[in-house]
Amino acid sequence: MEILMAIIIGILFASATYLFLSKSILRIIVASGLLSHGAHLLILTMGGLKQGAVPLVNKEGIPVTDPLPQALILTAIVISFGVTALFLVLAYRAYQELGTDNMDQLRGTEGND
Amino acid sequence: MINLIVLPILIPLLTAVLLIFFASKVKTQRWISAISALLNIGVAFSVVRKVFVDGIQILNVGSWVAPFGITLVSDMLSALLVLTTTIIGFAVILYSFSSIGKEREKYYYYALVQFLLVGVIGAFTTGDIFNLFVFFEVMLMASYVLLVIGGTKIQLRESLKYLTVNVISSALFVISVAYLYSVVGTLNMAQISERIGSLEEMPGILTVIAVLFLIVFGMKGAIFPLYFWLPGSYFAPPIPVMALFGALLTKVGVYSIIRTFTLFFFQDKDYTYELLMILAIITVVVGVIGSIAYWNIKKIIIYNIITAIGVILYGVSVATTTSFTGSILYLIHDMLIKAALFLLIGVMIKITGTSNLRQFSGLIKHYPGLAWTFFIAAISLAGIPPFSGFVGKLLVIQGGFTAEEYIGATIILLSSLLVLYSVMKIFIHGFWGVPKEYAKKESISYRALLFPIVLIITISVLYGIGSDYVYSYVSQAVQTLVNPELYIEAVLKE
Numbered sequence: 032m033e034i035l036m037a038i039i040i041g042i043l044f045a046s047a048t049y050l051f052l053s054k055s056i057l058r059i060i061v062a063s064g065l066l067s068h069g070a071h072l073l074i075l076t077m078g079g080l081k082q083g084a085v086p087l088v089n090k091e092g093i094p095v096t097d098p099l100p101q102a103l104i105l106t107a108i109v110i111s112f113g114v115t116a117l118f119l120v121l122a123y124r125a126y127q128e129l130g131t132d133n134m135d136q137l138r139g140t141e142g143n144d
Numbered sequence: 145m146i147n148l149i150v151l152p153i154l155i156p157l158l159t160a161v162l163l164i165f166f167a168s169k170v171k172t173q174r175w176i177s178a179i180s181a182l183l184n185i186g187v188a189f190s191v192v193r194k195v196f197v198d199g200i201q202i203l204n205v206g207s208w209v210a211p212f213g214i215t216l217v218s219d220m221l222s223a224l225l226v227l228t229t230t231i232i233g234f235a236v237i238l239y240s241f242s243s244i245g246k247e248r249e250k251y252y253y254y255a256l257v258q259f260l261l262v263g264v265i266g267a268f269t270t271g272d273i274f275n276l277f278v279f280f281e282v283m284l285m286a287s288y289v290l291l292v293i294g295g296t297k298i299q300l301r302e303s304l305k306y307l308t309v310n311v312i313s314s315a316l317f318v319i320s321v322a323y324l325y326s327v328v329g330t331l332n333m334a335q336i337s338e339r340i341g342s343l344e345e346m347p348g349i350l351t352v353i354a355v356l357f358l359i360v361f362g363m364k365g366a367i368f369p370l371y372f373w374l375p376g377s378y379f380a381p382p383i384p385v386m387a388l389f390g391a392l393l394t395k396v397g398v399y400s401i402i403r404t405f406t407l408f409f410f411q412d413k414d415y416t417y418e419l420l421m422i423l424a425i426i427t428v429v430v431g432v433i434g435s436i437a438y439w440n441i442k443k444i445i446i447y448n449i450i451t452a453i454g455v456i457l458y459g460v461s462v463a464t465t466t467s468f469t470g471s472i473l474y475l476i477h478d479m480l481i482k483a484a485l486f487l488l489i490g491v492m493i494k495i496t497g498t499s500n501l502r503q504f505s506g507l508i509k510h511y512p513g514l515a516w517t518f519f520i521a522a523i524s525l526a527g528i529p530p531f532s533g534f535v536g537k538l539l540v541i542q543g544g545f546t547a548e549e550y551i552g553a554t555i556i557l558l559s560s561l562l563v564l565y566s567v568m569k570i571f572i573h574g575f576w577g578v579p580k581e582y583a584k585k586e587s588i589s590y591r592a593l594l595f596p597i598v599l600i601i602t603i604s605v606l607y608g609i610g611s612d613y614v615y616s617y618v619s620q621a622v623q624t625l626v627n628p629e630l631y632i633e634a635v636l637k638e
Contacts, residue, residue: 051312056304063311070318077326100325103274107318110281114314117288118307125300137301139376141440 365397383490427454467543474536506579
């Protein structure tokens with residue numbers, strides 16, 4: 032199961048890298064979404080995918096899955112939500128103000144003399 | 145008081161929350177943030193005293209014993225960096241009063257500065273690797289908004305790039321933590337260190353993780369192949385923000401490299417430390433090339449950040465007691481002096497209206513105070529003996545030569561010359577010569593701007609003259625770096 036997950040995460044990382052290298056800002060934001068998906072799945076996989084009960088209080092005492100990676104993912108998800116929301120608004124403002132979404136046209140030359 | 149070490153994080157956090165309620169009242173905001181920053185200096189100072197007298201301070205948040213809860217750890221290195229951060233925070237807040245402008249102040253500027261300080265101080269104090277990630281994000285989030293606040297074209301453009309780079313490096317941080325967790329099964333830094341230390345030899349995967357951490361923190365701290373984002377991004381924001389970034393953000397990356405490399409990856413020194421050394425030396429070279437190439441005063445100082453990071457990391461990669469002491473002395477000196485230099489060129493830009501060195505000269509005639517302050521800052525940066533940059537660099541180079549790493553030490557010695565040249569270029573072309581038209585603008589309240597700078601420069605001069613006194617503190621900080629057992633014992637004592 033871990034091997035399958037590793038392959039899928041690898042595909043996610045590859046797609047994210049490909050999109051990060053493109054010119055349009057929106058594609059870059061999609062890439063950041065895919066990258067964070069990959070990272071979160073990777074935490075889950077690295078914590079171990081052994082079968083067990085959900086980590087809620089269970090009186091039977093059956094083994095549960097590792098609760099720590101789930102807490103880490105939850106934290107990482109909200110952080111990347113916040114950053115992605117800011118990123119989208121920033122891209123919107125930049126489009127309004129600068130009139131382009133092409134990263135090639137966003138080069139700066141100030142102070143390079 | 146047992147909760148003492150959480151106070152430097154808590155004070156700016158509560159202040160930031162409070163400041164959100166006073167968005168439109170600029171005067172109130174200024175008072176609150178200045179008083180809280182001053183208070184925090186006092187608290188940070190008492191933390192340093194406490195650590196000096198009683199050794200490493202531990203706070204288990206929520207009374208969960210060490211490896212299971214989040215532990216805050218304040219050893220001497222953290223305490224000194226927290227103190228330096230609070231001093232810089234205070235100076236930048238004072239400088240912002242007459243520099244940043246009402247428009248930005250009304251849009252939560254001071255709250256964001258306080259949040260940035262929360263992130264930086266938290267990152268220095270935490271003893272948990274995932275908590276470090278969270279404090280990094282607190283810091284970065286605040287820095288994104290501080291970078292873009294005001295919304296000019298250049299800020300929007302550079303924020304997009306800065307955000308992209310940091311999103312990638314944050315994801316890499318998460319990935320590295322995931323790998324590390326799957327190998328050692330814990331997140332507490334002391335326990336990670338203990339588990340890695342109990343292995344016979346460092347397995348290959350840990351070396352890979354060490355390099356991953358180097359990439360992540362190197363991206364934050366702008367070391368050689370990963371510095372590409374810094375010159376553009378730091379060029380965009382207003383001066384006080386630039387000073388905060390230049391003094392604090394990259395140094396958090398450097399601190400994290402020091403912490404992880406001395407605490408986790410100290411077994412297989414051959415490969416990782418060698419890599420760090422090569423990268424540090426190239427970083428120094430790239431930094432000095434940049435700083436002598438440009439005629440824009442902002443760019444010159446920005447490239448000097450990169451040089452200093454190379455020097456500090458070279459000392460770390462040599463990994464002897466002498467070189468660690470040198471690195472820490474230099475790290476603290478560099479935080480102070482970079483903040484001062486950015487604030488100084490801010491005053492110059494305010495007076496002349498340009499950052500192009502070719503377009504102004506002769507400032508010393510009408511602004512002698514500014515000129516001599518800049519002169520002291522410049523020679524401190526280069527490391528002229530009575531001033532603060534000297535002892536740190538001396539010990540780094542001495543450490544390099546004693547460890548028979550001649551090439552690196554020689555390059556760092558030579559780099560001082562070019563660093564001196566780059567800042568003296570500003571002094572000679574900007575302050576000497578014939579004064580130009582702009583010279584007598586009455587509207588500039590330049591004394592109010594100069595006060596926080598003089599404050600930092602005074603501290604930095606005292607730091608240089610009182611090296612003996614500072615040395616006893618720094619040598620205590622080095623103890624934990626060369627002896628990770630001290631750190632582990634302090635955290636996992638039960």
